[in-house]
Ligand SMILES: Nc1ncnc2c1ncn2[C@@H]1O[C@H](COP(=O)(O)OP(=O)(O)OP(=O)(O)O)[C@@H](O)[C@H]1O
């Protein structure tokens with residue numbers, strides 16, 4: 001597999017969001033990340049070697065079935081894997097040139113919430129029911145910057161306005177139950193952005209919301225990205241969401257990224273049989289309804305994942321080689337990579 | 353990466369794979385019945401099993417020791433009063449020369465009897481009251497629940513004490529007093545479970561009413577609803593045992609010459625500073641161990657029967 | 664807020680009235696006169712006594728008098744201690760019992776919550792294991808047994824602490840320990856399980872993602888939420904502590920209300936029994952009322968006060 005040289009980025013000043021430079025500067029590199037959980041039933045290999053990178057101002061979507069390791073990947077980047085039972089057994093998370101996996105907890109805390117922020121799936125549970133919105137908004141700010149209550153409050157009001165909540169100064173003293181679901185997600189986003197992070201990880205930020213609110217929240221993401229230049233890792237099941245705001249897409253299956261490429265490449269030239277299946281299993285405008293077909297079967301047991309391609313059992317093109325050896329990564333273009341034996345010379349012409 | 357470790361990739365591997373072999377991968381864990389599953393889980397809980405074995409042992413001893421002991425529970429023998437444990441009196445004797453060993457196991461009888469009776473009677477009253485309340489629903493339910501709400505606010509042990517004062521102290525009055533106040537918790541739980549069942553019946557009946565429904569209710573639902581009720585019963589027992597001992601200790605329950613652990617502890621009170629440790633130790637030890645056993649068994653049952661925790 | 668308090672208050676009065684009535688009729692259901700067993704079984708003396716204690720009047724009148732006594736808080740004279748009124752017994756005993764109760768509650772809540780929290784934070788670790796073993800044992804030992812054992816060990820064998828009475832802080836250690844261990848164990852277990860539950864909540868994850876210090880996450884974010892189930896069981900717990908004071912005061916010869924109450928039970932001093940029962944119940948019900956209000960304060964979702972601008 002390709003193993004790129006770690007890029008050490010020396011610039012630590014305030015990010016500049018102008019010009020072409022924007023898409024080139026790498027702010028995050030995840031390399032061969034492996035995460036396991038020790039449970040009563042055995043060791044779950046939740047993430048089994050994930051590699052990708054992320055540029056400034058870019059939105060990378062990670063898609064895949066439930067349980068494929070999307071959340072674990074994002075928690076590992078954030079340094080939020082509960083240890084024990086979890087453990088990062090291998091790999092690096094290089095953020096602005098520094099490997100976060102080697103950080104002490106206290107050093108990690110200086111990055112969490114300040115440089116890297118996170119948004120969770122369910123806005124109904126992501127806010128503490130016993131604390132006011134104001135306190136939840138400002139506590140991160142007041143932890144990272146030694147600023148006064150009044151300054152923090154001003155900033156909080158500014159953030160609430162940014163995410164589209166009216167009457168912010170009164171709202172600050174209210175509790176989460178006094179807001180609707182969509183408003184709560186806006187507040188969660190405001191909390192995540194209040195320290196002006198360089199990287200925002202959104203773990204299924206719209207799954208729990210109804211469709212109209214979803215659209216509003218996605219627009220909010222775009223708007224905020226334009227304003228602040230934040231890089232976003234967006235985790236989702238929902239390819240509709242991906243189509244809307246992602247620049248690049250990584251498809252995960254059983255703890256690995258099996259295909260990654262630009263949105264265009266993944267949507268129009270999907271190469272991995274799983275990616276194709278995934279695209280066929282969701283309603284799209286250019287497909288008639290009857291062509292929809294869910295992928296049959298279930299993902300493999302992550303207690304004992306197969307040595308070869310984990311999709312073998314469900315793959316319509318599976319070959320003898322597939323479950324014996326893991327396929328080599330093939331680069332189809334500068335940004336498009338896929339892990340599948342079908343790309344091997346010897347498989348050409350086998351299926352048609 | 354690692355899985356590529358110079359494995360030679362043979363050309364003949366590149367041919368379509370026989371599909372049917374893969375189906376074998378989806379082995380489903382044999383689905384055990386609710387009770388078998390609960391029992392399997394309970395067996396894994398060492399402490400709960402230990403508690404259960406101790407209780408069985410206690411029951412056997414409680415039944416047989418007073419029968420086969422050479423001493424009568426009430427038999428006084430003043431010349432050999434306050435004797436330390438010895439070969440003739442294994443747990444020593446009390447101030448009237450009564451055999452503490454025999455009295456301890458007699459006390460176990462009383463405790464177990466009170467505990468089990470209280471749990472059983474609570475169960476029946478609870479089933480009837482909670483069942484009616486949950487089944488009838490509407491106004492009846494509302495009124496019945498209001499009554500429970502008020503009763504719930506009463507300080508139970510205080511009411512029990514009053515009842516004991518009025519009814520006079522005996523084993524029967526203890527059980528009556530305990531159940532007059534004790535059924536409320538059970539009734540609440542039963543009502544909740546009945547509501548669940550009713551809800552389910554309603555849903556399935558409106559969809560399709562086949563022979564299957566009754567089977568589902570019998571096989572899945574009834575056991576599920578019985579779970580909390582059984583747990584509640586297991587936890588009623590130690591609290592009833594405590595209440596009996598408490599009352600007897602206050603002089604409101606069983607009284608000397610008959611023995612209950614509470615009475616024995618009460619009798620030992622004046623002499624605890626004079627070195628007659630066995631007078632207090634044995635009843636104290638066994639009452640604590642018994643309550644401990646019921647508590648860990650109750651905890652174990654709670655884990656084993658909890659439908660939420662079922663894998 | 665007002666509406667909520669009024670509703671709770673109404674329930675409170677109802678409960679006290681119920682107990683008072685229950686007590687009254689139960690006491691009068693006892694056959695014979697309370698003076699039957701007195702040495703002076705001379706009929707005229709008995710009659711005079713009954714007249715003095717107004718026991719010769721018809722039941723409804725007695726009931727009315729009794730309710731009046733409750734409202735005016737004047738429970739009349741004691742039968743067996745002619746020099747004492749019920750009021751004076753209560754006035755003498757209550758402060759001591761109250762002191763014992765309050766110290767017990769403080770000890771139980773503070774140490775129970777600490778222990779439960781530590782156990783949850785070290786889930787499946789040694790501290791967790793030890794704390795929970797201690798808790799099950801603590802729940803299993805009846806308070807009066809523990810009291811006698813403590814006396815035997817610390818006063819009898821080791822002679823470190825006084826065995827009885829309520830004079831100095833040193834005297835208070837054993838009774839408080841005996842009375843607080845059970846509630847403490849229950850609180851520790853409950854705190855642990857509710858803390859474990861709270862720690863898996865998204866808002867805790869979110870607090871971690873903000874880079875907050877662990878101490879702040881535990882104290883500010885987790886503890887308050889984890890305390891709610893603990894507050895719910897406070898009612899039962901208070902009742903347990905209250906009845907616990909009866910035995911504890913008896914064992915340690917503490918001159919509190921519980922001691923007088925038990926004495927009055929043993930020598931059938933009906934006015935004292937009735938007076939104390941009503942007082943105890945009223946006190947307990949009032950404490951439950953306070954607990955409800957505390958719960959309302961802890962959980963902003965309970966609408967104690969209506970605010971404008973609420974959505975949803
Ligand atoms: N704390 C944990 N202990 C044990 N196993 C865990 C833990 N957290 C995650 N896992 C396991 O790791 C695997 C990946 O989980 P993850 O939450 O990343 O999936 P996901 O892709 O986010 O799924 P979803 O779309 O449902 O959120 C799952 O098999 C899960 O069982």
Ligand code: SF4
Pocket residue numbers: 272273274309310311312313315316317318319322327339340341342
């Ligand atoms: S490697 Fe083989 S099994 Fe896996 S996706 Fe490609 S063809 Fe299918």
Ligand SMILES: [Mg+2]
Pocket residue numbers: 070071072203
């Ligand atoms: Mg997830």
